[in-house]
Amino acid sequence: MAELLQFIFSGLTVGAVYALVALGFTIIYNASDVVNFAQGEFVMLGGMATVFLAAAGLPLPLAAIAAVVITVAVGLGLYLFAIKPARGASAVTLIIITIGASIALRGAAQIVFDKQFHRLPSFSGDDPIHILGATILPQSLWVIGGAGVILAALWWFFRVTLTGKAVLATAANRLAASLVGIDTRFVVGLSFALSAGIGAIAGILVAPITLTSYEVGTMLALKGFAAAMLGGMGNPIGAVAGGLLIGLLEAFGAGYLSSTYKDAFAFVVILLVLFVMPGGLFGARSVERV
Amino acid sequence: MPALLRRFLPVLILLALVVALPFLLKSAYQLRVATLVFTAGLTAIGLNILMGQAGQVSLGHAGFGGIGAYAVAILPTHYGVHPLAAFLIGVTAAGLVAFVVGRPILRLRGHYLAVATLGMGILIAMVIQNQQALTGGPDGMQVPRMELFGWRVRGAETWYWICGAFLIAGAVLAVNLIDSPTGRALRAVHDSEVAARVLGIDVARAKLTAFTISAVYAATGGALLAFVNAFVTPDIAGFLHSVELVTMVVLGGLGSVVGAVVGAAILVVLPQVLTVFHEYEHLAIGLIMIGVMIFMRAGVVPTLIGLVRGRSA
């Protein structure tokens, strides 16, 4: 029982990060149909920028805020200088552009930062908290709690604010949205900024646990993409569920099966789910219209 | 231009390239890089049958390359199989895996297909990575030399011609396929699945055919690469290599045989050239990818052909 709980804790911690990455994929995809494979680099930038700003003498909270701002700026730059000029290109062309962006950002990070692994100090110490025989790091609570706060904020943004509703309208039907006067280019830019910000926060929250380096983005993008697809592309609830599920699967796979094959376990489950539900867990069943 | 000439023009261009390069390249190193381009180009031509003709994406094709490469490494080393037999076994095995795995996977569409093939590739890479006793794990393993009738196949030049011959053969097969009933069926599936079905095409079968053929190409390319390097590491089967292969196809131009090789050349040669810029290498590669895709959306070769046609018209 304690063991199970232990796996759940670690699974939820990693899963929360995957969920945020998947959410980043979803937000950009819904606004623009672009699958942004540079999403993992946002997470990397958040963590790495915080590490280096803190090392430069900035207090941690200030460094974190500055890192989020920087990442948001990078996200906007990605949209303005790589995605927007290619407007109207095919989906696969746009994907290659984001892969190029991901490589470029990784390359830039290894120049601006370095190639070492870095660790941020934990926000509230490293004394594990004991719950029912299992332990959880305070930082894990920060990650899970942070993800929860972001989700709540997003919910508020999309359901309550006019700007958020404009984003939803654009996601539902871009042409109709622009006809009723929504600046869809602003919406797409906003979605890149938002995704970058979410990624950066995830990167900062998890850096004290998993370490960070210029390379961490690749694996996160891969897992986040898988999570988004598992949940059903374009569905934010699916993205979060998919992320948590993959985190838990990995934790159980590592705990009960073998740690070397933990990723394998997650992907086997993803494949099986997709064979039964080709549109993901929360994806709509599409009817072919001819 | 006669139809036959136009059809085989890509093959002729590649043939001229293979024959001319040894006169232009100065060192064994450059010849080796050209050989690497040929092996990658072969894989890209195959992947282009899947992506450019049938319109299906795969983010796991490096897995098939890994099967081919590790077959020629493992079978001779551990089981005393002749390298040539190992080569054939590896290529066949990759085809079989594709045929079996492809059936359920290819029912998925678009991004879902991408993530399923990604998962498949990762599973293959993971097996290679973790079966240390057989594969040497992350450190990789040596590939025994190919020996044919007492002749040890060695030297940069020998492998250059072998890989060049395979590239040409691969291009011929691909060009033949495009204008055959099967090729038309694949292209029909690409443009409208429902119309293809109504005309009697078994869409699942057509996709599986393209998937299997492209897997055989990838395994052949992987095995050749292993022979050329005389060494394999799990990277050959990894996710990043799969992404690289897809990038080659899209960068060079979806559906273009020459484009696949041009894409391979860009992604193989560029890092070699850019090593002089040391740490700016990745930044430069990324920016070049973005720039090419923004200004040549259809890929390098189709865009250039369009420019030439536009000017002469």
Place this chain on the structure above:
Amino acid sequence: MSTVPILELDGISIAFGGLKALSNVCFRVEKGEIFSVIGPNGAGKTTLFNIVSGVYRPQSGSVKLAGTTVTGEPPNRLAARGLSRSFQNLQIFARMSAAENVMVGRHLKESRNVAAHLLGLGGRDNRASRARAMELLALIGLEGEADTPAGALPYGAAKRLEIARALATEPSLLLLDEPAAGCNPVETGEIEEVIRRIAAMGVTVVLVEHDMKLVMRISDRIHVLNYGETLAEGRPQDIRTHPKVVEAYLGRHGAREAAHA
């Protein structure tokens, strides 16, 4: 002539997310007829075609092709049984040439030996299919555009190309889904001419069409759907004056138009 109808629908029903699209639709089409299915927008005409051609599977009811029950068989199997169709929204292979589009219709008549195709041994099939494609392109008046990419053809030509492509499968039953939709009067006239030629070749034609004048001119019998249910069936002159049809579908304006057709 045999008494077995070439197409027989019995009690076809289908619903999408609780919304009934078709309920209990029955009809028979005799060999050699031009049979039209009409009805206001949303009446379920295209859905009916999708069921007959195997794109959708009905929730209840059966489809019989020349006496054989084929309900739920996939489209490619139905094609082998001699059923082909065109689409309301164009489904041409835009990146292939006009001739290649029609050649794809020859798929079932061609060898499917992939190895031979890789080795370049598909030449005989290619020549035979190309020759047949040229004949069919001539039939629809597109022989001069054989090597034009289908995506570059004008709308009306593309519509006819779809018909030629469907004919290439040598169907005994051809479903045409709004072949004249979006066409100008000249193009509609061309389509009509093509349909008449097809019928003259002995191919049974089932037509979904909005252009009432066209329907009234060329149909042997007409089946009227409204909100997924059968409203009436009969010869054009009966349908034109059928009180229920006039009331529910044609309206005052349409009735006048049909009367003058």
